[in-house]
Amino acid sequence: MTYALAFQDLTLGYDRNPAVHRLCGEIAEGSLTAIVGPNGAGKSTMLKGVNGSLRPLTGRIAFGGLTRGEIAYLPQQSDIDRSFPVAVADLVAMGLWQEIGGFAGLRATHRARVAEAISAVGLEGFERRPIGSLSGGQIQRALFARLLLQDARLVLLDEPFTAVDAKTVADLISVVRRWHGEGRTVLAVLHDIDTVRAHFPRTLMLARELVAHGPTAQVLTAENQFRARQMCEACAGPPHVCGRSAE
Amino acid sequence: MMWELLIHPFADFGFMRRALMGCIAISVGATPVGVFLMLRRMSLTGDAMAHAILPGAAVGYLVAGLSLGAMTVGGLIAGMAVALLAGFVTRVTALREDASLAAFYLISLAVGVLIVSTRGSNVDLMHVLFGTVLALDDAALVLLCSIASVSIFTLAVVFRPLVLECADPQFLRSVSGFSAVTHFTFLSLVVLNLVAGFHALGTLMAVGIMILPAAAARFWAVGIGALIAVAVSIAMISSVSGLVLSYHAGLPSGPAIILVAGVAYALSVVFGPAGGLVARARLRHHLEAWSGTP
Ligand SMILES: Nc1ncnc2c1ncn2[C@@H]1O[C@H](COP(=O)(O)OP(=O)(O)O)[C@@H](O)[C@H]1O
Ligand SMILES: [Mg+2]
Numbered sequence: 001m002t003y004a005l006a007f008q009d010l011t012l013g014y015d016r017n018p019a020v021h022r023l024c025g026e027i028a029e030g031s032l033t034a035i036v037g038p039n040g041a042g043k044s045t046m047l048k049g050v051n052g053s054l055r056p057l058t059g060r061i062a063f064g065g066l067t068r069g070e071i072a073y074l075p076q077q078s079d080i081d082r083s084f085p086v087a088v089a090d091l092v093a094m095g096l097w098q099e100i101g102g103f104a105g106l107r108a109t110h111r112a113r114v115a116e117a118i119s120a121v122g123l124e125g126f127e128r129r130p131i132g133s134l135s136g137g138q139i140q141r142a143l144f145a146r147l148l149l150q151d152a153r154l155v156l157l158d159e160p161f162t163a164v165d166a167k168t169v170a171d172l173i174s175v176v177r178r179w180h181g182e183g184r185t186v187l188a189v190l191h192d193i194d195t196v197r198a199h200f201p202r203t204l205m206l207a208r209e210l211v212a213h214g215p216t217a218q219v220l221t222a223e224n225q226f227r228a229r230q231m232c233e234a235c236a237g238p239p240h241v242c243g244r245s246a247e
Numbered sequence: 248m249m250w251e252l253l254i255h256p257f258a259d260f261g262f263m264r265r266a267l268m269g270c271i272a273i274s275v276g277a278t279p280v281g282v283f284l285m286l287r288r289m290s291l292t293g294d295a296m297a298h299a300i301l302p303g304a305a306v307g308y309l310v311a312g313l314s315l316g317a318m319t320v321g322g323l324i325a326g327m328a329v330a331l332l333a334g335f336v337t338r339v340t341a342l343r344e345d346a347s348l349a350a351f352y353l354i355s356l357a358v359g360v361l362i363v364s365t366r367g368s369n370v371d372l373m374h375v376l377f378g379t380v381l382a383l384d385d386a387a388l389v390l391l392c393s394i395a396s397v398s399i400f401t402l403a404v405v406f407r408p409l410v411l412e413c414a415d416p417q418f419l420r421s422v423s424g425f426s427a428v429t430h431f432t433f434l435s436l437v438v439l440n441l442v443a444g445f446h447a448l449g450t451l452m453a454v455g456i457m458i459l460p461a462a463a464a465r466f467w468a469v470g471i472g473a474l475i476a477v478a479v480s481i482a483m484i485s486s487v488s489g490l491v492l493s494y495h496a497g498l499p500s501g502p503a504i505i506l507v508a509g510v511a512y513a514l515s516v517v518f519g520p521a522g523g524l525v526a527r528a529r530l531r532h533h534l535e536a537w538s539g540t541p
Contacts, residue, residue, distance in 0.1 A: 051421065053420070053421070069422075073421055075417060078415065078417060078418075079415070079416060079417050080414060080415045080417075080418075081413060081414050081415070084286055084410075084413050084414040085286070085469050085470055085471055085474070086410060086414050086471070087470070090410075091414070091415070094407075094411055094415070094418065097411075097422045097423065098422060102405075102407050102408040102411075102423060102425055103404060103407065103408075130469060130470075131414075146418075150422075
């Protein structure tokens with residue numbers, strides 16, 4: 001089985017404080033994986049490492065033939081300026097950046113794909129509306145449409161369903177399942193355990209260190225969840241220099 | 248009557264025609280940049296950069312007297328130095344961009360005032376601060392028109408990265424390495440247009456033609472294209488009216504132009520359909536149901 005990415009004794013953090021500590025494991029090409037863990041467990045940090053915006057303190061992430069341009073990333077808190085006057089269709093069309101670059105114009109085929117992506121997330125009729133007039137759930141739909149156009153082989157989603165209603169979650173999950181069906185690799189940070197059980201075949205549980213990684217049913221046990229909570233409380237203690245040697 | 252008032256000054260006097268052409272060039276070049284400054288909540292950055300240009304222009308004056316080329320190059324160097332230093336400090340330290348920009352422009356301004364007050368006469372200081380739109384020569388006009396063309400062309404080229412840098416900078420960083428380049432290209436355009444503006448309107452008034460029409464346009468239009476079109480129109484109308492006003496009333500033309508733009512702004516605040524005071528008051532009577540798109 002080929003991997004899309006492999007964590008090799010990966011430590012990520014801020015200044016010298018590790019937020020993800022000595023993580024090992026492989027994410028298989030084409031897999032659909034949920035990342036779960038308590039707040040502060042390092043889930044967002046891990047995605048920032050994969051996306052390349054945070055350099056590892058030690059260890060590395062190996063990519064199985066994936067280039068940076070083939071990774072799409074939906075951050076937990078986007079710093080979109082909602083007051084900036086761009087229309088929904090223009091925001092979505094920015095997903096074509098990798099393909100047409102920053103300067104070329106949109107051709108008819110591109111416009112058709114923008115329209116298709118907008119209708120795939122259920123935002124028909126909103127094309128010309130300024131993004132400032134959308135609700136939180138509608139913005140999330142628009143961002144998913146942009147992800148669709150990015151046509152990425154690896155999709156990273158950081159808590160994409162937080163503060164979004166059930167209907168929107170259902171619609172966006174079907175987009176995620178469509179990516180899975182197309183053989184793309186998807187990593188999604190989620191908090192709703194029922195969603196994970198229902199739709200995500202694999203789960204990686206993180207509590208600063210790896211708790212468990214494998215088929216969802218085997219990872220989401222009461223024992224693992226208890227252990228994750230304990231580990232996160234333990235790592236809130238006073239810091240010390242890590243003395244564990246690399247094997 | 249209309250002929251007397253509006254056409255006569257331009258028909259009879261070459262210096263008025265030149266002034267008009269210079270102001271139109273500045274309106275076309277500087278105002279779109281002002282729209283982006285406003286949308287990025289950087290309106291006051293324009294003011295800071297205008298002050299930063301002063302010592303460069305002053306050094307240019309010291310070296311070569313009232314020379315167009317020397318003062319232009321000096322102003323460009325000073326403006327770019329402040330923009331780059333402020334950007335550098337922001338990226339490598341914890342200081343935010345507004346604070347580091349303020350620090351550098353204040354230093355630059357102090358140097359400029361020092362140079363002008365020890366070495367120049369008051370008349371020259373007035374020239375640098377308030378410009379001389381009625382004394383634009385051929386070379387100055389060519390410079391203003393060239394800068395306007397370069398500015399419009401560059402803005403068209405970086406339009407999409409710039410919009411993205413404004414609307415969703417995180418996304419721009421994730422898809423391309425253009426983020427820093429885009430930011431500095433934009434700051435260069437600000438400096439370039441301010442340098443063009445100070446020949447005609449002076450360092451202080453140049454910001455006015457950049458920002459006031461943009462701020463006024465916000466009350467008439469929503470999309471970026473429409474904002475730019477409205478702002479440029481307001482800037483041109485202000486230029487013509489300001490020049491005519493200064494001609495008939497014997498006022499200095501730079502401040503007259505900016506004051507007319509100020510009046511346009513005030514009218515927009517009150518009557519503008521997009522969030523003006525009158526439109527706001529009418530909103531109290533809301534509709535029964537949703538209108539327009541879903
Ligand atoms: N930009 C940052 N600077 C410093 N520390 C950070 C930063 N972002 C996150 N952290 C810390 O790293 C740890 C992991 O954070 P994060 O990855 O956001 O957790 P999660 O997404 O699992 O809730 C937390 O202890 C948090 O305080
Ligand atoms: Mg997080």
